[in-house]
Amino acid sequence: MEPHTQAGMADKFLHFAAVECPQDPLYVAICLAVAEQPQLLALLQHAPSTQARPNLLLAALHERVLAGVKHPLAAYYPSVGGTRLPDAALPALLLDFARSQSAELTALLRSRSTQTNEIGRCAVLWPALQQIAQLTGRQDLALFDFGCSAGLNLGVDDYRYNYLLDAGGFSLGAPARTGQAAIDCRWLGELAPPATRPWRLSHRLGADPAPIDVNDAAATRWLAACLWPHDRVRAQRLQLALKQARKARHEVRRADDCLAVLADWLTHLPPQVQPVLFNSWVLAYFEAAALTKFRQQLAQLQRRHGLIWLSAEAPGLRPDGLALPPLAAGASASTLWTLQWVEREVQTNLALAWSHPHGAWLQWCAETLTR
Template sequence: MSERLAAAFRQFATRECPDDPLYVALCLLVADQPALAAGLSAAPPEQRRPNLWLAAVQDRLLELGGSHPLAAYYPSLGGGRAPDPALAATVADFVANEGAALDDMMRTRSTQTNEIGRCAVLYLMLLELARRFPGRPLALLDVGTSAGLNLGVDTYRYDYGGAMAAAPAAPGVPVIACDPVGLLPLPLGGTFTLAHRLGIDPSPVDIHDERAVRWLRACLWPHDRARARRFDDAVALARTHRWPVRREADCTAALEPWVDSLPDGVLPVVFNSWVLAYFSADALRHHVDTLTGLVARRGVAWLSAEAPGVGVSAPGRPPLTPGSSAWTLVSRHADGVRTECVAWSHPHGRHLEWRAPR
């Protein structure tokens, strides 16, 4: 277990959080001293990941109000201390004193980062679907929705390298910056109508539960204060709009009943982002088979934004940079079902390369 744990933390430092100096330092520290994160062994197998330990540590610091010296390293708690040789002893002291609380969180919590930065790409995808299926309002189902913040995709404002889109500027409206790269233009023309929206999750987060929202905040990287401000604005919007979020123990089994519930004429869009890695191998196969069947039989549009090799993959897709998201669209047309890589993006939507020709 310790060797696997060390390798997982070392890989997380290089692939998942290279932009956060504190998290890089913490991951490399645990890679050298796996006993610091021994409590991960009590987590469900699909949750034994470095980001669960990182979130548990930050959540406990937030709960303590920054009273432990470790908080000095966390910009999210007002700290400005850079990782230094004293960090190792400070972490060891924190784990020794707070180990029981950390272990309890790792047994009972799951990483549910509700990253609205990905909505910058989702918004473009919905514009593209409206262009391809003209005259049809969209119905959005967010699988693994957490607190349902992706459901507000049409209420946020987007900055694509100076080209603004979606909601008008207003106090409390998150502005999500996403830098376009590559040669193809973004599909910014047109509009879409989101007639129905629903989020489903085995363990949805109650947006009105302050402790649950604190856990989501703890799942954010501590150095990215702009991301934290966007999150807080999105939470406030979600509390106002009350987008529907439903607990579903088996999200795959809920797919076809949701399609059945929709009125004629709408285009069902099933969306998942950085969720499928938490499925067991058998559950993932069943989920993919179910969705591809719904595309072929019911005309569902399936939009999957996952790490390379997870879930469904477009034929002939070039290799992605490790840690990137491949945005794959599976949809039915007159000539049959198409599976295509429509975009690549940073995992949190900071930049994207549009790959679907107009």
């Protein structure tokens, strides 16, 4: 790595500490230590240029800790029961750890990208599917998860959702049972969830260019390593969801062109089934030209198969011409959930909900539905 590149990378770690993770004292301390240490900064030269970012190194270090490496650095990681707070000894321990794990860290940095599969989003996906059943009058829904990672969101109908209101709350989803992933979500704003009508997922399929195999211990450890070490709630529900996914065995396919997989899948669905294309935090990875192509191909599939598109992305990636819905108190413009369908050549776009990127809160926006 050239010296000027290393200085640039040090700045990225300082920025990450100040802006991305100020609420996590361990990650702040690690970022500050890495920024000061050329040998640690040099590790990122093993990563592809598009991936050479602080969170990739943080995840690689975390992965080694989760793998059970015996080293005093582990005492700082709550994810393995560590309770030691960042202190003056951390930079030297970090350097020693990185030296002792250099081959393993290099292999991770070369081959992995930061990847998550956030089932907290299912707290919005569940009422969104309910809305689609309501809208179409169809009971059987076929869910295609585009950019599905490990495919955990395909298990949306098997999790429990506990929605918290200012006073009280309500639950949706599968009946509560032990060993099941449960998601707490604050329900903001005035609008209620869509009316309950029976629906089921009769078909489901996930596709991703780099899917995570839920039966591959190293791959799922990487998924866990991409979470932050102090966030025990997300880590625990990830493990529960992985367990449920191993049992459910929903199909996930590796494909560079996931829309081609969708196009083929649609031709095999029975006519009474309502197909739904779902993507959450995937389109941000697309170049502008790829996004245009995605939209064009999608429009064809919508016309041909009555496909409904449910998209949960940054608001800038919403369907063209859709106005942003007003935000309720406590909400912010982070993830916008939208619906798009085509009927008799007329395209309709609807803003369904705002949500926290990991589903910690949601604000329902589909205005025909009042509580």
